[in-house]
Amino acid sequence: MNALQTKYAKEVKAILAKYPDDQKRSAVMPLLYVAQREAGYVSRQHLADIAEIIEVTPTEVASIVGFYTLYHDQPEGKYRIQVCNDLPCAMRGADAFLQGVCENLGIEVGGTTDDGLVTVEAVMCLAACDKAPMFQVQDYENITYYEEQTVDSTLKLVDKWRKAGAKKK
């Protein structure tokens, strides 16, 4: 039993139970959720652990992580603001919006704030083209849509997170 398996014994067991024994590898997606939930990314160790559980090579697990844009192999901000700047959104001002958010947070597109709270990324169409500027927020567990946004509304949202974080401490 490796670390991941020990820590989430019940959950891992429940996931594996859904797949026939000779098709364990199909469990890779749900196991990656479990791993990513911990710190918002899948660590090298998690890769190896998942590979061991489903009896494939770590490289094969890494290929899956690499293929899907919502799995991450590097730690970034706790909240990933994923702004669509595909053509339709760009026509509704997404580029300027994206720049504005980044400037105010003092980061580049793709960068993370110093406190490690927020990462801003540019992504492809999220199927909300008519509500641009828009973005989705991916935290460790969930994805939430925010539509018809302004730089101000976005900064308020970030402030809310900051305060919530400070309170917890």
Next chain:
Amino acid sequence: MTDAVKPNVETTLVNLTIDNVPVSVPKGTLVVDAAKRIGIDIPVFCYHPKLEPVGMCRMCLVDIGLPAVNRETGKVETDKQGRPVINFGRALQTGCTVEVAEGMVVVGYTEKVQKARQDVLEFLLTSHPLDCPICDKGGECPLQNLTMAHGRSDSRFIFDEKIKLAKHVPLGEMIFLDRERCIQCARCTRFQDEIADDPVIGFEARGRSLQIVTYSEPGFDSIWSGNTTDICPVGALTTTDFRFGARPWELQASASLCTHCPVGCNTTLNTRREAKAGGEMVVKRVMPRQNEEVNEIWLCDKGRFAHHYAAKDDGRLTGPLVRRDGKLVAATWEKALALVAEKFEGAGKGLVTLAGGKLTNEDLYNLAGLAKARGGKALLDSRMAGGDLTAQVGLSTGSNLADLGKGDAALVVACDLEEEAPLWWLRVKQAAERGATVIVANPRRTKLERHAAFTLRYEYGHEAALVTALVGSFSPKRADLPAAVQALIRDKDVKDAGQAIAGAKDLIVFYGSEGTGLAESAALARACANLLIGTGHIGRPNNGLVAVWDKANAQGGWDMGLRPSADLAADLGAAKAAYIVAADPAGDSPALAEAVKAAGFVVVQDIRLSATAELADVVLPAAAFTERDGTFTSGERRVQRLHPAVPAYAGLRGDFAVTAQIAARLGVAQEKRLATGVFNQIAASVPAYAGLTSAALSEVREQWPVIGRGDVYYGGTTYDNKQGLGVQLPVSGDSPALTFEQPAEPAKFKGLKAVPVTRLYDRGTTVTPSAVLHPRLPGAFIALSVEDADKMKIEPGQKVQATLNGVTVEVEAHIDNSLAQGVVLAPRSFGLAIEGPCEITVKK
């Protein structure tokens, strides 16, 4: 799927025309392959005839039409002239994914197709670095060739927008990735997955960011990695061994053989005259040479990279040495040979010759001849027995592992096949994929088990008992069988495996040397022969016994009349004169070093100064395998020939010639000029080799897939075989009687029992001179069971003191969770004194 992988493809023929040429091919054939068979090149990048088609690159687009069928009558519609009406689809189709169909019309010369090819190439080149002048692939590059043939002469994309990516990404220590050059065809990843079953490289990310990554420890952890550089259609993957070493067009090609294991892979040695080497010819790389009955188009990394021991470096012997005042000093051939002859004369019947198993048949023949003429002993440096049995019930003429399929069976016993004979592992795995029943019997887990229908475990020492139990599972009960056999017969898996073996159409039994010494090997070989005889699987193609020899030409050694010694230390120690050729007993074991010291007069003949040579009275140098002519007999009993690729040092000859010169001084006439001369004598006097000629060895037949310089875009840079596919020997025909020997009970020890195992990458004299392999060579180690490690509180990786046969060595402790308690694995050729099962003490 190609028919090389699946020879039992349907034989129903389908008629079609490709570029107006009518052709009939088996049903299921892909359009690109059908075209290739009649010499029409449909360009491909991602398609490879040994891999499943994926249709990823779109380079193979062609216009494909099918006869129009009248829906009501179900008949093919015809025009006024009575010719079938052909409906072409609106879009072009990928010839690599479409199977042929009756009446199909394939067209590749239309403007539409030409334009499509041009477009695909233009897209591929939008961000290709085009650094051909410094690219190792330049000169044998499919992208270069296909661009010349089908591409535009300019690009409409903006040069400054080319993406710059990392150009020297090590995927492990042996293979480098140039990210800019990769065209994302996935040939490499599919090879590792489908063929090597080591999916340790993969794609990460998507689109332009897609790249090859490896997450294994160490990186690209596969003994098959070099093959990806042959099939990569660009210079994205290169080997550490060859990169920036030479331009392909400067290289000469010479046919050779791999001398590392009994498979006998066909190779091409690429050589070049080099200023760095003082204007001498040097071997720049080892490439596979196609032989679909042996290695197909592949090589393992040992065969590809461990060639440097034959290089002309400071470690090579260039002239005879004679011991004077306790020191080895240079001497003339005349003086050295005269001294050797004088001492051999004096030794009389006390002459012991010990021959290495990587000598050619010609060397072995002359050596055995000399020993016999003098009444001395002719010993083979091997710890395996059964060469007499393989000559009787081995594979016979016309056998090809590619023919094993549904209804056939292969038993692999006491063997870690991928480590002991990599290409056979690959071929047996493919047999399993074609439906053959593969049975793996080994005391611990091995990679082949992933493809086994039956996995049988037994206790080390019970290998012969296991095979006897397989016989027992389908023959009348015998009360006199030892308890161990009786117990195994009751095992359900053994019973089922036994039934599968008895009912198999064709059966090949491979026995290796996992855990065995000479005595155990003899019992095992006998038991395997019994199984084959008892089930009638002898005397026809694709049936019989294959020894997974510990030395490449051990079969040739047996055939030339040499035998392993039951007690080598005693034989050497008692020798009045010892003539040790291409063997290093002193390096293998301290006990043998003592024996060499005890021998009267010691002559060592080799290419480098081995530990044994350091103890010798006379050292005679010989030419390396890259510098000479000769033949080898593979474990499948295929006689194959190697040719000189580079000249030897002045005055140096093949071993047979040195032996012949000694023999001449003792009044024994031997052929000393030409290896082919000795070969003719072998053909005249060794029954199994009767009638063989050099011409027969050089015969070639058409092979599929088509491989070669003009076809690099298709099968890769493997060389085609113009120099001979070799000849498989017939079996002697006299079916040996079913002599039954009670399998002996394995020796019991008070403490832990060490058993010898073979690792592909060992620390032997033919491996260590190749620096490229060093990062992959483990240090001396032993493997313990989980229970024993726990009991002694030993952690994996911890250094421990292991004492075997009175010799203590510091080794790293590994833990193998498939090992039984009380057993310790001791690898051969790592400086541990192990020849067969023995007692071991392990101290922290």
